[in-house]
Amino acid sequence: MFRRYCLVGLAFTHLGVSRGLIATFSVFYVAFIETFGWSRAATAGALSLLIVTEGLSLPLAGSFTDRVGPRRALLLGGIVLALGLGFTATVSSLWQLYFWVGLVTALGLGLIGMVPHIAILSREFPERRGTALGLAFAGGGVGIAVLVPLSQALISRWGWPTAYMALAVSTAVLVIPPVLLFFPEAPAKLAVAAPDRTGKTEDWTVAQALRSGVFWLLFGSRVLASMGNQLIVTHQIAYAVDVGFSKLFAASVFGLMGICSIFGRIFFGYLADRIKREAAFTWVQAVSVLGIVALLLLKDDSLSLLLYAYAVFYGLGQGSRALVLSAISADIFSGKSFGAILGYFTLSIGIGGAVGSWLGGFIFDATGSYTSAFVIAALCCLVSVIAVWITPGMVAAQARGR
Template sequence: MNLRPSRQAWLVVAGGFVAFTVSASLMHAYTVFLLAFIADFAWTRAEASLAYSVGQVVGGVSSPLVGGLVDRLGAMRMVLLGGCLLTLGLVGSAMATSLWQMVFLYGFVMTFGAGCIGMVVFVPLVSRLFVERRGLAISILQSANGSGRAVSAPVAQLLIDAHGWRGAYWIQAGVMAVLVVPLALMFRRAESALPAPAADKAVANVTAARDWTLTAAMRTRHFWLLFLVYALTSIGSFLVSLHQIAFAVGVGFDPLYAAFVLGTGALLALPGVIITGSISDVIGREKAAITTYIISMIGSGAALLIHSGDQHVMLWVHACFFGITWGARGPAITAKTADLFGGKRLGTILGVITVGSGLGAGIGAWAAGLLFDLTGTYRLAFWLSMASYGLGAMFFWSLRKPVAR
């Protein structure tokens, strides 16, 4: 039985990578806009973090809806819908004058749009096309998140410096408007090149052998352990990521320099995610994921050692260790989900489990801002990040035994 992916299957991965990179770069740019909002509106750190936090929660809660829609509409229509919503949200953000408007535009409109061009849309299709090299394929998709994050920080900072934050939003809206149709058509061409599902009997036989439903999955211990893993991992990541630039500027680094260093660190997520996903096919999902948890904890711990703007080496250590593992657990966790709960309803199952990721991200991003408002420092947030990573690693390790139906 030949389970090797075809050339057309890799074309689907390439289309998903490009589309996901675009949407991720627009969403991660909020980390740079954060300081501009604080300066212009005099918001507290918790208030400035609110739209981002709401967006993470909405992204998680809406994942079951997105998963159900992609099962019915297909990836091309989802990319078209998502691109239109992102453009609308960016235009509205350029004209926003109050906190509630930014919460609505970023937290709801743009977040749902980005969800239509994200992992929940692409993973179900890719997981059916890839059996032998599933970890690698999903890792390539997941690496788009890190690529978008790496691009967004320096580009957004340059746009804000040159045109102000409103002008930066207008430029982003224009770029997205131009790319909407090409992205959707590109993915349609990739999908149209695929053979009919019935033609790939090898993949169909493997899938049919483990055709899970959402109800059956929710009755297992593994489902809820995965939910906790998604939540704790997001808490650990977003206690740090949203406020990285604000932290660096606060201790004395130049904003553009900080954006460059942290953006360079985020760029390492591209090889980091792909390597993790690839080795997870060889050494197992658990060992690959736990290795990245340890590296992330070192990255968060390095931030605790930064006290002034002349500690360039330590900033690079923090950026690189945290950046190279940004999203690196994603392929292992997502592939593990596909390993455990494969079948026609994987999109719906993955969407429900991803609620944990959204809740964790929202809690982490908002809590870091609140902790700064209460203590005047991000250090407690960094400590909690390390603790969340440790718990996530522990729960993920407990998934190594096969699921019982």
């Protein structure tokens, strides 16, 4: 039992590092634009490439974890991630930013990120899957709450290159030693059991999942959720600065968003074990839309309460989308190939996120405003909920067809 909860702690730490590092791009984004004079769309393109690369690496991470176990996958990811961050401190041109952030760092993030840990925890906690994932995903909130304001403080004091070097060293320390401690030997291959709520016993293969309409419906929902999220979070600090807030104040408020996401992930993970997962996902997206509305109403720095409202409401939903959808996918696509299936499923994060982060910059460059981008983000939230509610009927129809 103790080791099981140590694995939750390990996932908490790794997801805190990986999600927090991605969130820090919003502060480095402003620093890059100020230093090099790149356009917002071109600079945001580095994050788009990161999201695409991380997404493409997820099937590899899932298959690698299924085949050789979590130890090797996580160690490799920690090493690659630290190297990527360290070399990002040396960039002087856009192509270098794309290479070190968009390719190398992204590959490391994929290997230590959600796919290996969701597979591990779904195996260890089949009956309390939502709760375990909620506790683990809360690490992402801690990472955002700590790393975003910390990165801004480091940039303000010593500059963005030193900030990246500090992140590289910290990442190596936080990621690699715990893997050596909790995975001293290569474990057996992962096999994820389906909980009683699904009524399923079959062992899904990757080919069966990819031929399933249910898989693609959930995939589409995750694309929309990720697209809407990146339309918001990539540009949130730039937007706050545009309306009159200081960069440090904006980063601090968005640190509050990370704190709120900690409670949101734990609560919605618990809720997903107590009510229908589809209903839990609906609540997640509902509070997210409330946050987006607050951001849309924010027009100048005299309305700081709206910025706080955005941080609280959007923060409560931040990260919970992925954990509820991951729990749904684990309920349905159980078996020894779940890691690989999950890897293909989470390609949706890369697709939606890449489009969202780039689209936000493109819309601003074209219109001089983020209003249309934020409206599209809210619509993405709403449509993703509809897709998730269609899923149970498709699962039942598919079961009758077998």
